[in-house]
Every structure is written in C-alpha cells, then in structure tokens.
Amino acid sequence: MQFTLLDIWHHTGLFARMIxxxxxxxxxxxxxxxxxxMIVxxxxxxxxxxxxxxxxxxLAKGDLTTAANTNLGKDVGHLGRVINSGLTAYRITPGNKDLAVESVARALERQAQREVQSLKRGLGLLATVGSTAPFVxxxxxxxxxxxxFQLMAAAGSGGLATISxxxxxxxxxxxxxxxxxIPAVMAYNFLQGWVDARSVDISESSNEFLDVVARHVGGGSSHTA
Structure with missing residues (x-):
C-alpha cells in the first residue's frame, strides 16, 4: 500500500473510515x-x-463627568466596554464617595468577567479536540x-507478513x-496566553480608572446623572 490519500482511503475499513x-x-x-x-x-x-x-x-484632565457623557461609539473593544461600565455606574450613582467607588468597582469587575469569558469563547473546543483527537x-x-488478528485467525496462517x-x-x-x-493544542496555548494577557490589561486599566474615580470623588467634586 502506498501512502497516498486515495490509497489510504481505499484500504481502510468502515470503522476506520468513520474514525x-x-x-x-x-x-x-x-x-x-x-x-x-484570531479575527475577533x-x-x-x-x-x-x-x-x-x-x-x-x-480622563487625564480629571473631568469624569465629561468622560461619562462621552459616546465613542460601539466599537470600543473589550477595554472600552469595561471602562464604559464603570463610567455608567459613576454617572447613575448618587454623590456619595464610598457608594460611588464601590459601585464603580463592582461594575468594572462584573464587566471584566464578562469580557474574559467572551474572549475565551471557543477555546474549550480547541482543548477538547487537542486532548481527545489522539484517543479517537x-x-x-x-x-x-x-x-x-481476526483475519489472521480466519486464514489459519500466522507471521508478521500476514498482518503487517x-x-x-x-x-x-x-x-x-x-x-x-497538534495544531489544536498549539492554537489553544497561544490563544489562552493572549486571553490571559488581556485579562491583566483589563485588571490594570480598571484599577487605574478606579483610582481616578476615588481621587475625583475624594477631592470633593460632585457629579450628576
């Protein structure tokens, strides 16, 4: 048997073809x-x-009210959706320092978790393929x-040449x-590493934004919805 796709297909049985x-x-x-x-x-x-x-x-100007009322469109990426959730929480929260900071922090955390889960979409399939394909x-x-071996037994003859x-x-x-x-495992490791790096970016950006909110509210500035 030659190792061409056509010869391989012709020499395989029904079960092997199903596999x-x-x-x-x-x-x-x-x-x-x-x-x-990769596109996403x-x-x-x-x-x-x-x-x-x-x-x-x-935000560098420290004007959170302007930032909260600024609409940069829908295509803001994972980072934009996280920060926008914090800005929304800041805008609708009454002017209480502790309440505002806690509300923004919770909003950032919730949206960050959603974004990370969204980025991980499909990676479970890659992990499943990479781990189960060799066993299949x-x-x-x-x-x-x-x-x-069953064919060898039915033929009544032995030897390696018979079953090779x-x-x-x-x-x-x-x-x-x-x-x-192999490609599935390599892709999974690469994409998972990318998601982990973006998770760190989201966490750092959220903390920086929360610091801005804390300084702004702590400085006695007021905000309105």
Missing part, C-alpha cells in the same frame, strides 16, 4: 475556531487601543489491529489523530 470522518469534523471545527478567534482578537485589540487613546486624553485515532488503531498490511492501515488513524491534535 477518519470524525477526525475530519474535529479538524474543521478547530480551524474555524482558530480563524474566528485582532479587532478588539485595535478597538481597545483606539478607545484608550481617546478616553485617556479625557487510537481507537481506530486498536480496532484495526483486532480486525487484522492490516496493522499499517490501522496505525493511519493514530497518525490522523495526531495531525488533528
């Missing part, structure tokens, strides 16, 4: 998640940087070897499983 078909679905699903997450991450990073540049200039391939290999073709065909499913799992 290969399952692995193909897992591979396509993981590739779709990879592409979708690139856009949200760009939008967040634009928001930080514009809102940072306003191994299942096909195991059943293929069992079938090879069957074993080589069976091992193909393990190879497919590894080919599916």
């Amino acid at each position: 290969i078909f399952t692995l193909a679905i897992m591979s396509v699903a993981s590739l779709v998640v990879m592409a979708e997450r 991450f690139r856009k949200t990073r760009s939008d967040s940087r634009n928001f930080a540049a514009k809102m940072g200039a306003i 391939g191994l299942l096909g290999t195991t059943m293929g070897i069992v079938n090879a 073709a069957g074993i080589s065909e069976a091992l193909i499913t393990t190879a497919f499983g590894l080919l599916v799992a």
Whole structure:
C-alpha cells in the first residue's frame, strides 16, 4: 500500500473510515475556531487601543463627568466596554464617595468577567479536540489491529507478513489523530496566553480608572446623572 490519500482511503475499513470522518469534523471545527478567534482578537485589540487613546486624553484632565457623557461609539473593544461600565455606574450613582467607588468597582469587575469569558469563547473546543483527537485515532488503531488478528485467525496462517498490511492501515488513524491534535493544542496555548494577557490589561486599566474615580470623588467634586 502506498501512502497516498486515495490509497489510504481505499484500504481502510468502515470503522476506520468513520474514525477518519470524525477526525475530519474535529479538524474543521478547530480551524474555524482558530480563524474566528484570531479575527475577533485582532479587532478588539485595535478597538481597545483606539478607545484608550481617546478616553485617556479625557480622563487625564480629571473631568469624569465629561468622560461619562462621552459616546465613542460601539466599537470600543473589550477595554472600552469595561471602562464604559464603570463610567455608567459613576454617572447613575448618587454623590456619595464610598457608594460611588464601590459601585464603580463592582461594575468594572462584573464587566471584566464578562469580557474574559467572551474572549475565551471557543477555546474549550480547541482543548477538547487537542486532548481527545489522539484517543479517537487510537481507537481506530486498536480496532484495526483486532480486525487484522481476526483475519489472521480466519486464514489459519500466522507471521508478521500476514498482518503487517492490516496493522499499517490501522496505525493511519493514530497518525490522523495526531495531525488533528497538534495544531489544536498549539492554537489553544497561544490563544489562552493572549486571553490571559488581556485579562491583566483589563485588571490594570480598571484599577487605574478606579483610582481616578476615588481621587475625583475624594477631592470633593460632585457629579450628576
């Protein structure tokens, strides 16, 4: 048997074909998640940087009321949605220092958790594919070897030459499983690292914004809804 896709497909049995078909679905699903997450991450990073540049200039003046009433549009990225939630909480909270700071802090924390979970969307599928694809391939290999020994027993002859073709065909499913799992694991580790880095960015930005609110409210400034 030659190692071409057409020859491999013709020499595999029904069960092995089902395994290969399952692995193909897992591979396509993981590739779709990879592409979708890369597009989303690139856009949200760009939008967040634009928001930080514009809102940072306003907050640098210490005018939270103006910042709270500024609308920078919907495309503000993960960072913009977190900070906007804090600005909204600041705007609708009565002029009490402790209440304002606590309300803003809770709003920032809630939205930060939502954003991190949103960024992680689809990563569970990559982790599942990366961890299970080799075992799915191994299942096909195991059943293929069992079938090879059954054929040897039915033929009444032994020897490695008798079952080598069957074993080589069976091992193909393990190879497919590894080919599916390796890119999924690499993509998961990369994307998870990116999400962790953005989580740190969100935390730092939230703390900086909360410091601005605390200084503004503590300085005796008042705000209205």
